[in-house]
Amino acid sequence: GIATDPECGEPLMRELRGLWNYRVRRFRIVYAINPKARVIRLMAVGHC
Numbered sequence: 001g002i003a004t005d006p007e008c009g010e011p012l013m014r015e016l017r018g019l020w021n022y023r024v025r026r027f028r029i030v031y032a033i034n035p036k037a038r039v040i041r042l043m044a045v046g047h048c
Contacts, residue, residue, distance in 0.1 A: 006033045006040050019043060 009022035
């Protein structure tokens with residue numbers, strides 16, 4: 001999952017560049033990665 005490998009999601013494009021998308025069953029997680037601080041910031045979680 002994203003806790004152990006943040007880049008396992010899909011990078012988003014265009015105006016959402018810099019954010020990543022990860023799906024878990026029927027949920028979508030949009031997050032940003034800060035590799036220097038080793039932090040993942042959740043931006044949105046929604047039901048697909």
